Amino acid sequence: MVDTTNTQEENTGSIEDIAKSLLVPDETAPQEEVKEETSQEPVEASGEQEEAVEEVQAESNEEETQDQEVQEQPEEELYTVKADGKEIQVPLKDLLRSYAGNSHIQAKMREQSDFQKKMEAEANALSNQRKDLQTKLDAVEKNYKSQEMKRPPMELLQTDPIKYMEEIEKFNIHKEEMENLQAERQKLALQENEKAEQQRVAYLQEQGQALVEYIPDLKDAEKADSIKKSMVQTAVQYGFTESDINSIQDARALKLLHDVMLFNQAKSAKDGNVQKSNPRPFIQTGAKQSPSANQTKQREKAFQNMKQSGSVEDVARWIAQGE
Known part of the structure; x- marks a missing residue:
């Protein structure tokens, strides 16, 4: 009979081992996977750290560059100027801007002044020309009046028609010239009146502006x-x-x-305030008098005592009351 005890034990052990192997999880493979994952995580972390370090270094480099640029920029030099009676410090660029603005204003003022002078010179020249023309017209008119011609009589037409025609032609020419002179004189007078009116209006405008400057209200x-x-x-x-x-x-x-x-x-207003603030006092019987009234009475009393006694003490009292 074959001994089957060992065989059963061996078989029993084999079955138990197989069951244990099936029930107990295999920890070898997961450990390897964990190891692999663990080995990958540090790699990824090291890459992120490198990127962060690079960003920090880049920012640091930018800040250093900006600091260097700020340090390289020279400090703006200030100049002392006097404005409204006070000394202030201003940079060169403000001085240049102010100078440019003032130069522009002064140039415009000079331009305006030159234009005004030019207009005044032209107006004066035109006025002188008108005066000269007026003088010449007066002389011509005076000469024509001295040679005033009369219309030839009608009898001359009957006796000498040719001479009559000559005389009437001269008369008409003379009359036309006199009318032209008078028209020219009237034209000059009208121009002078217009000029005077323009000057009057300009003067009134100028004085009106000056008055508003005097009285802003x-x-x-x-x-x-x-x-x-x-x-x-x-x-x-x-x-x-x-x-x-x-x-x-x-x-x-x-x-x-x-x-x-x-x-x-x-x-x-001042007189009204004085009258209101200093009314005439009304003294009632038995009312308390002002200190000045008491002093006056005491001085009068001291004077009367001095007159009556003539003593040095009363004189001293009277003098003391006057001080």
Whole structure:
């Protein structure tokens, strides 16, 4: 009989081993996978760290470059200038800008001044030409008047028709020339009147601007009406009429009238305040008198005592009351 105990034990062991091998998980393969994953993670981490380091280095390089550029830029030099009575520090670029602006303004002012001088010179030249022409016309007209021709009589036509025709032709020519002279004189007079009117209007505009600079409140329509009425009333108080005031064209005279108006208003206000603040005192019987009244009475009493006694002490008291 064959001994099967060992065989069963061996078979039993084999079955148990197989069962254990099936029940217990195989840890070898996962460990290898974990090892592989672990080996890959440090590689990826090292790559990210390198990129972060490169970015930090790039930012650091940019900051260093900016710092170097800032350090390389020279400090702007300041210059001391005086403006409105105060000394201030300004950079060169502001000085150049200010100089350029002032130069432009001065150039425009010179251009305007030159243009105005040119216009004045042309106006004066034209005025002189008109005066010369007027003088010549006067001389010609005077000469023609001295040689005034009369219309030939009709009798001459009957006696000598040819001579009559010659005389009538001369008369007509002379008459036409005189009419032309008179027309030219009227034209010159009209031009002179137009020029005078233009100058008058320009002068009034100039004086109006000057008056507004003297009295800025005239820019306000409401204030302007009140100021004008007050100025007229002030002028009337000094004997001027409204037509006299309207004929004033010089801004300086109107400014003077305005100053007088303000002075009178201030004086009236001051007088009113004095009367209100210093009313006449009303003293009642038994009322307490002011210190000045008491001092006056004491001084009078000391004076009477001095007169009566004549003593040195009363004299000293009277002097002391006066101090």
